[in-house]
Amino acid sequence: MSAPSITADELRAAIPNLRAFAMSLCGNRDYADDLVQDALMRAWAKMDRFQAGTNLHAWLFTILRHAFYSDRRKRRREVEDADGSYASRLTTIPGQESHLDLEDFQKALMKLSADQREALLLVGAEGLSYEEAAVICGCVLGTMKSRVNRARTRLAALLSVESEGDLGTDKIILAALPIASEPTLRVAR
Structure with a gap:
Protein backbone atom coordinates (compact mmCIF):
# COMPACT_ATOMS: atom_id res chain seq x y z
CA MET A 1 0.00 0.00 0.00
CA SER A 2 1.32 3.43 -0.90
CA ALA A 3 1.90 6.16 1.66
CA PRO A 4 -1.10 8.38 2.39
CA SER A 5 -1.32 11.38 0.08
CA ILE A 6 -2.98 13.50 2.77
CA THR A 7 -1.40 14.32 6.10
CA ALA A 8 -3.16 14.92 9.38
CA ASP A 9 -1.73 18.48 9.36
CA GLU A 10 -3.41 19.19 6.01
CA LEU A 11 -6.73 17.97 7.40
CA ARG A 12 -6.29 20.05 10.57
CA ALA A 13 -5.55 23.13 8.48
CA ALA A 14 -8.84 22.70 6.61
CA ILE A 15 -10.98 22.61 9.77
CA PRO A 16 -11.74 26.37 10.03
CA ASN A 17 -12.92 26.55 6.41
CA LEU A 18 -14.93 23.32 6.78
CA ARG A 19 -16.50 24.64 9.95
CA ALA A 20 -17.54 27.90 8.27
CA PHE A 21 -19.01 25.96 5.35
CA ALA A 22 -20.88 23.59 7.70
CA MET A 23 -22.29 26.57 9.63
CA SER A 24 -23.53 28.08 6.37
CA LEU A 25 -25.32 24.81 5.58
CA CYS A 26 -26.97 24.08 8.91
CA GLY A 27 -26.82 27.22 11.07
CA ASN A 28 -26.13 25.26 14.26
CA ARG A 29 -22.65 25.29 15.82
CA ASP A 30 -22.89 21.82 17.44
CA TYR A 31 -24.34 20.22 14.33
CA ALA A 32 -21.68 21.97 12.21
CA ASP A 33 -18.94 20.50 14.42
CA ASP A 34 -20.50 17.05 14.01
CA LEU A 35 -20.58 17.49 10.24
CA VAL A 36 -16.94 18.54 10.15
CA GLN A 37 -15.90 15.60 12.29
CA ASP A 38 -17.90 13.21 10.10
CA ALA A 39 -16.39 14.68 6.92
CA LEU A 40 -12.86 14.40 8.30
CA MET A 41 -13.43 10.80 9.38
CA ARG A 42 -14.77 9.91 5.93
CA ALA A 43 -11.88 11.68 4.23
CA TRP A 44 -9.33 9.89 6.41
CA ALA A 45 -10.97 6.52 5.70
CA LYS A 46 -11.03 7.20 1.94
CA MET A 47 -7.77 9.08 1.55
CA ASP A 48 -6.65 6.56 -1.08
CA ARG A 49 -9.35 8.03 -3.36
CA PHE A 50 -7.93 11.54 -3.18
CA GLN A 51 -5.94 12.38 -6.27
CA ALA A 52 -2.66 14.08 -5.41
CA GLY A 53 -2.32 17.50 -6.99
CA THR A 54 -6.06 18.25 -6.91
CA ASN A 55 -7.78 20.71 -4.58
CA LEU A 56 -7.98 19.12 -1.11
CA HIS A 57 -10.41 21.72 0.22
CA ALA A 58 -12.83 21.17 -2.66
CA TRP A 59 -12.69 17.42 -2.01
CA LEU A 60 -13.36 17.90 1.72
CA PHE A 61 -16.18 20.38 1.04
CA THR A 62 -17.79 17.85 -1.30
CA ILE A 63 -17.59 15.14 1.37
CA LEU A 64 -19.09 17.50 3.98
CA ARG A 65 -21.87 18.60 1.65
CA HIS A 66 -22.78 14.99 0.80
CA ALA A 67 -22.79 14.11 4.51
CA PHE A 68 -25.10 17.06 5.26
CA TYR A 69 -27.64 16.20 2.57
CA SER A 70 -27.56 12.48 3.36
CA ASP A 71 -28.24 13.25 7.01
CA ARG A 72 -31.02 15.65 6.05
CA ARG A 73 -32.74 13.00 3.93
CA LYS A 74 -32.47 10.53 6.80
CA ARG A 75 -33.83 13.02 9.35
CA ARG A 76 -36.87 13.76 7.19
CA ARG A 77 -38.11 10.24 7.97
CA GLU A 78 -37.50 10.59 11.71
CA VAL A 79 -40.12 11.67 14.22
CA GLU A 80 -39.31 14.44 16.71
CA ASP A 81 -39.86 13.03 20.21
CA ALA A 82 -37.83 15.18 22.61
CA ASP A 83 -39.88 14.37 25.70
CA GLY A 84 -40.29 10.65 24.86
CA SER A 85 -44.11 10.81 24.80
CA TYR A 86 -44.34 9.18 21.38
CA ALA A 87 -41.93 6.39 22.29
CA SER A 88 -43.77 5.71 25.53
CA ARG A 89 -46.94 4.87 23.57
CA LEU A 90 -45.16 2.31 21.41
CA THR A 91 -45.39 -1.26 22.60
CA THR A 92 -44.18 -4.59 21.36
CA ILE A 93 -45.90 -7.71 22.55
CA PRO A 94 -43.38 -10.40 23.50
CA GLY A 95 -43.24 -13.22 20.97
CA GLN A 96 -43.29 -16.05 23.50
Missing part, protein backbone atom coordinates in the same frame (compact mmCIF):
# COMPACT_ATOMS: atom_id res chain seq x y z
CA GLU A 97 -46.80 -15.20 24.70
CA SER A 98 -48.29 -15.35 21.22
CA HIS A 99 -46.55 -18.70 20.69
CA LEU A 100 -48.14 -20.06 23.87
CA ASP A 101 -51.52 -18.57 22.92
CA LEU A 102 -51.31 -20.30 19.56
CA GLU A 103 -50.50 -23.65 21.23
CA ASP A 104 -53.50 -23.24 23.56
CA PHE A 105 -55.68 -22.31 20.60
CA GLN A 106 -54.58 -25.36 18.61
CA LYS A 107 -55.29 -27.68 21.54
CA ALA A 108 -58.73 -26.16 22.08
CA LEU A 109 -59.46 -26.30 18.34
CA MET A 110 -58.75 -30.04 18.32
CA LYS A 111 -61.37 -30.51 21.08
CA LEU A 112 -64.13 -29.29 18.75
CA SER A 113 -66.10 -31.79 16.70
CA ALA A 114 -64.75 -32.29 13.19
CA ASP A 115 -67.71 -30.55 11.51
CA GLN A 116 -67.50 -27.53 13.84
CA ARG A 117 -63.72 -27.28 13.40
CA GLU A 118 -64.08 -27.50 9.62
CA ALA A 119 -66.82 -24.84 9.55
CA LEU A 120 -64.86 -22.51 11.82
CA LEU A 121 -61.67 -22.81 9.81
CA LEU A 122 -63.42 -22.23 6.50
CA VAL A 123 -65.32 -19.15 7.69
CA GLY A 124 -62.97 -17.76 10.37
CA ALA A 125 -59.49 -18.57 9.12
CA GLU A 126 -60.00 -18.85 5.36
CA GLY A 127 -62.44 -15.95 5.20
CA LEU A 128 -65.03 -17.77 3.10
CA SER A 129 -68.64 -16.69 3.23
CA TYR A 130 -71.16 -18.90 5.03
CA GLU A 131 -72.65 -19.76 1.64
CA GLU A 132 -69.28 -20.86 0.19
CA ALA A 133 -68.47 -22.91 3.30
CA ALA A 134 -71.91 -24.58 3.18
CA VAL A 135 -71.33 -25.63 -0.45
CA ILE A 136 -67.89 -27.04 0.42
CA CYS A 137 -69.25 -28.99 3.41
CA GLY A 138 -72.38 -30.12 1.58
CA CYS A 139 -74.85 -28.68 4.09
CA VAL A 140 -77.48 -25.95 4.13
CA LEU A 141 -76.68 -22.35 5.03
CA GLY A 142 -78.43 -22.48 8.42
CA THR A 143 -76.43 -25.55 9.44
CA MET A 144 -73.17 -23.80 8.51
CA LYS A 145 -74.07 -20.71 10.57
CA SER A 146 -75.03 -22.90 13.50
CA ARG A 147 -71.76 -24.89 13.33
CA VAL A 148 -69.65 -21.73 13.22
CA ASN A 149 -71.56 -20.13 16.08
CA ARG A 150 -71.34 -23.24 18.27
CA ALA A 151 -67.66 -23.69 17.42
CA ARG A 152 -66.85 -20.08 18.37
CA THR A 153 -68.81 -20.31 21.60
CA ARG A 154 -67.18 -23.63 22.58
CA LEU A 155 -63.71 -22.36 21.64
CA ALA A 156 -64.18 -19.21 23.72
CA ALA A 157 -65.27 -21.35 26.68
CA LEU A 158 -62.29 -23.72 26.28
CA LEU A 159 -59.89 -20.77 26.16
CA SER A 160 -61.65 -18.88 28.99
CA VAL A 161 -62.16 -15.84 26.77
CA GLU A 162 -64.65 -13.37 28.16
CA SER A 163 -63.67 -10.11 26.47
CA GLU A 164 -61.65 -8.85 23.54
CA GLY A 165 -58.82 -7.95 25.94
CA ASP A 166 -58.33 -11.68 26.62
CA LEU A 167 -57.41 -12.28 22.98
CA GLY A 168 -53.88 -12.36 21.64
CA THR A 169 -52.77 -10.63 18.46
CA ASP A 170 -52.90 -13.60 16.11
CA LYS A 171 -55.44 -12.81 13.38
CA ILE A 172 -56.53 -16.43 12.97
CA ILE A 173 -57.37 -16.66 16.67
CA LEU A 174 -59.15 -13.32 16.51
CA ALA A 175 -61.25 -14.44 13.55
CA ALA A 176 -62.23 -17.75 15.12
CA LEU A 177 -63.73 -16.46 18.35
CA PRO A 178 -67.21 -14.94 18.80
CA ILE A 179 -65.90 -11.71 20.32
CA ALA A 180 -63.99 -11.11 17.11
CA SER A 181 -66.83 -12.06 14.80
CA GLU A 182 -67.71 -8.43 14.14
CA PRO A 183 -66.77 -7.49 10.55
CA THR A 184 -64.08 -5.04 11.68
CA LEU A 185 -62.02 -7.78 13.32
CA ARG A 186 -62.41 -10.55 10.75
CA VAL A 187 -59.43 -11.77 8.81
CA ALA A 188 -59.19 -10.17 5.39
CA ARG A 189 -58.21 -12.38 2.49
Whole structure:
Protein backbone atom coordinates (compact mmCIF):
# COMPACT_ATOMS: atom_id res chain seq x y z
CA MET A 1 0.00 0.00 0.00
CA SER A 2 1.32 3.43 -0.90
CA ALA A 3 1.90 6.16 1.66
CA PRO A 4 -1.10 8.38 2.39
CA SER A 5 -1.32 11.38 0.08
CA ILE A 6 -2.98 13.50 2.77
CA THR A 7 -1.40 14.32 6.10
CA ALA A 8 -3.16 14.92 9.38
CA ASP A 9 -1.73 18.48 9.36
CA GLU A 10 -3.41 19.19 6.01
CA LEU A 11 -6.73 17.97 7.40
CA ARG A 12 -6.29 20.05 10.57
CA ALA A 13 -5.55 23.13 8.48
CA ALA A 14 -8.84 22.70 6.61
CA ILE A 15 -10.98 22.61 9.77
CA PRO A 16 -11.74 26.37 10.03
CA ASN A 17 -12.92 26.55 6.41
CA LEU A 18 -14.93 23.32 6.78
CA ARG A 19 -16.50 24.64 9.95
CA ALA A 20 -17.54 27.90 8.27
CA PHE A 21 -19.01 25.96 5.35
CA ALA A 22 -20.88 23.59 7.70
CA MET A 23 -22.29 26.57 9.63
CA SER A 24 -23.53 28.08 6.37
CA LEU A 25 -25.32 24.81 5.58
CA CYS A 26 -26.97 24.08 8.91
CA GLY A 27 -26.82 27.22 11.07
CA ASN A 28 -26.13 25.26 14.26
CA ARG A 29 -22.65 25.29 15.82
CA ASP A 30 -22.89 21.82 17.44
CA TYR A 31 -24.34 20.22 14.33
CA ALA A 32 -21.68 21.97 12.21
CA ASP A 33 -18.94 20.50 14.42
CA ASP A 34 -20.50 17.05 14.01
CA LEU A 35 -20.58 17.49 10.24
CA VAL A 36 -16.94 18.54 10.15
CA GLN A 37 -15.90 15.60 12.29
CA ASP A 38 -17.90 13.21 10.10
CA ALA A 39 -16.39 14.68 6.92
CA LEU A 40 -12.86 14.40 8.30
CA MET A 41 -13.43 10.80 9.38
CA ARG A 42 -14.77 9.91 5.93
CA ALA A 43 -11.88 11.68 4.23
CA TRP A 44 -9.33 9.89 6.41
CA ALA A 45 -10.97 6.52 5.70
CA LYS A 46 -11.03 7.20 1.94
CA MET A 47 -7.77 9.08 1.55
CA ASP A 48 -6.65 6.56 -1.08
CA ARG A 49 -9.35 8.03 -3.36
CA PHE A 50 -7.93 11.54 -3.18
CA GLN A 51 -5.94 12.38 -6.27
CA ALA A 52 -2.66 14.08 -5.41
CA GLY A 53 -2.32 17.50 -6.99
CA THR A 54 -6.06 18.25 -6.91
CA ASN A 55 -7.78 20.71 -4.58
CA LEU A 56 -7.98 19.12 -1.11
CA HIS A 57 -10.41 21.72 0.22
CA ALA A 58 -12.83 21.17 -2.66
CA TRP A 59 -12.69 17.42 -2.01
CA LEU A 60 -13.36 17.90 1.72
CA PHE A 61 -16.18 20.38 1.04
CA THR A 62 -17.79 17.85 -1.30
CA ILE A 63 -17.59 15.14 1.37
CA LEU A 64 -19.09 17.50 3.98
CA ARG A 65 -21.87 18.60 1.65
CA HIS A 66 -22.78 14.99 0.80
CA ALA A 67 -22.79 14.11 4.51
CA PHE A 68 -25.10 17.06 5.26
CA TYR A 69 -27.64 16.20 2.57
CA SER A 70 -27.56 12.48 3.36
CA ASP A 71 -28.24 13.25 7.01
CA ARG A 72 -31.02 15.65 6.05
CA ARG A 73 -32.74 13.00 3.93
CA LYS A 74 -32.47 10.53 6.80
CA ARG A 75 -33.83 13.02 9.35
CA ARG A 76 -36.87 13.76 7.19
CA ARG A 77 -38.11 10.24 7.97
CA GLU A 78 -37.50 10.59 11.71
CA VAL A 79 -40.12 11.67 14.22
CA GLU A 80 -39.31 14.44 16.71
CA ASP A 81 -39.86 13.03 20.21
CA ALA A 82 -37.83 15.18 22.61
CA ASP A 83 -39.88 14.37 25.70
CA GLY A 84 -40.29 10.65 24.86
CA SER A 85 -44.11 10.81 24.80
CA TYR A 86 -44.34 9.18 21.38
CA ALA A 87 -41.93 6.39 22.29
CA SER A 88 -43.77 5.71 25.53
CA ARG A 89 -46.94 4.87 23.57
CA LEU A 90 -45.16 2.31 21.41
CA THR A 91 -45.39 -1.26 22.60
CA THR A 92 -44.18 -4.59 21.36
CA ILE A 93 -45.90 -7.71 22.55
CA PRO A 94 -43.38 -10.40 23.50
CA GLY A 95 -43.24 -13.22 20.97
CA GLN A 96 -43.29 -16.05 23.50
CA GLU A 97 -46.80 -15.20 24.70
CA SER A 98 -48.29 -15.35 21.22
CA HIS A 99 -46.55 -18.70 20.69
CA LEU A 100 -48.14 -20.06 23.87
CA ASP A 101 -51.52 -18.57 22.92
CA LEU A 102 -51.31 -20.30 19.56
CA GLU A 103 -50.50 -23.65 21.23
CA ASP A 104 -53.50 -23.24 23.56
CA PHE A 105 -55.68 -22.31 20.60
CA GLN A 106 -54.58 -25.36 18.61
CA LYS A 107 -55.29 -27.68 21.54
CA ALA A 108 -58.73 -26.16 22.08
CA LEU A 109 -59.46 -26.30 18.34
CA MET A 110 -58.75 -30.04 18.32
CA LYS A 111 -61.37 -30.51 21.08
CA LEU A 112 -64.13 -29.29 18.75
CA SER A 113 -66.10 -31.79 16.70
CA ALA A 114 -64.75 -32.29 13.19
CA ASP A 115 -67.71 -30.55 11.51
CA GLN A 116 -67.50 -27.53 13.84
CA ARG A 117 -63.72 -27.28 13.40
CA GLU A 118 -64.08 -27.50 9.62
CA ALA A 119 -66.82 -24.84 9.55
CA LEU A 120 -64.86 -22.51 11.82
CA LEU A 121 -61.67 -22.81 9.81
CA LEU A 122 -63.42 -22.23 6.50
CA VAL A 123 -65.32 -19.15 7.69
CA GLY A 124 -62.97 -17.76 10.37
CA ALA A 125 -59.49 -18.57 9.12
CA GLU A 126 -60.00 -18.85 5.36
CA GLY A 127 -62.44 -15.95 5.20
CA LEU A 128 -65.03 -17.77 3.10
CA SER A 129 -68.64 -16.69 3.23
CA TYR A 130 -71.16 -18.90 5.03
CA GLU A 131 -72.65 -19.76 1.64
CA GLU A 132 -69.28 -20.86 0.19
CA ALA A 133 -68.47 -22.91 3.30
CA ALA A 134 -71.91 -24.58 3.18
CA VAL A 135 -71.33 -25.63 -0.45
CA ILE A 136 -67.89 -27.04 0.42
CA CYS A 137 -69.25 -28.99 3.41
CA GLY A 138 -72.38 -30.12 1.58
CA CYS A 139 -74.85 -28.68 4.09
CA VAL A 140 -77.48 -25.95 4.13
CA LEU A 141 -76.68 -22.35 5.03
CA GLY A 142 -78.43 -22.48 8.42
CA THR A 143 -76.43 -25.55 9.44
CA MET A 144 -73.17 -23.80 8.51
CA LYS A 145 -74.07 -20.71 10.57
CA SER A 146 -75.03 -22.90 13.50
CA ARG A 147 -71.76 -24.89 13.33
CA VAL A 148 -69.65 -21.73 13.22
CA ASN A 149 -71.56 -20.13 16.08
CA ARG A 150 -71.34 -23.24 18.27
CA ALA A 151 -67.66 -23.69 17.42
CA ARG A 152 -66.85 -20.08 18.37
CA THR A 153 -68.81 -20.31 21.60
CA ARG A 154 -67.18 -23.63 22.58
CA LEU A 155 -63.71 -22.36 21.64
CA ALA A 156 -64.18 -19.21 23.72
CA ALA A 157 -65.27 -21.35 26.68
CA LEU A 158 -62.29 -23.72 26.28
CA LEU A 159 -59.89 -20.77 26.16
CA SER A 160 -61.65 -18.88 28.99
CA VAL A 161 -62.16 -15.84 26.77
CA GLU A 162 -64.65 -13.37 28.16
CA SER A 163 -63.67 -10.11 26.47
CA GLU A 164 -61.65 -8.85 23.54
CA GLY A 165 -58.82 -7.95 25.94
CA ASP A 166 -58.33 -11.68 26.62
CA LEU A 167 -57.41 -12.28 22.98
CA GLY A 168 -53.88 -12.36 21.64
CA THR A 169 -52.77 -10.63 18.46
CA ASP A 170 -52.90 -13.60 16.11
CA LYS A 171 -55.44 -12.81 13.38
CA ILE A 172 -56.53 -16.43 12.97
CA ILE A 173 -57.37 -16.66 16.67
CA LEU A 174 -59.15 -13.32 16.51
CA ALA A 175 -61.25 -14.44 13.55
CA ALA A 176 -62.23 -17.75 15.12
CA LEU A 177 -63.73 -16.46 18.35
CA PRO A 178 -67.21 -14.94 18.80
CA ILE A 179 -65.90 -11.71 20.32
CA ALA A 180 -63.99 -11.11 17.11
CA SER A 181 -66.83 -12.06 14.80
CA GLU A 182 -67.71 -8.43 14.14
CA PRO A 183 -66.77 -7.49 10.55
CA THR A 184 -64.08 -5.04 11.68
CA LEU A 185 -62.02 -7.78 13.32
CA ARG A 186 -62.41 -10.55 10.75
CA VAL A 187 -59.43 -11.77 8.81
CA ALA A 188 -59.19 -10.17 5.39
CA ARG A 189 -58.21 -12.38 2.49
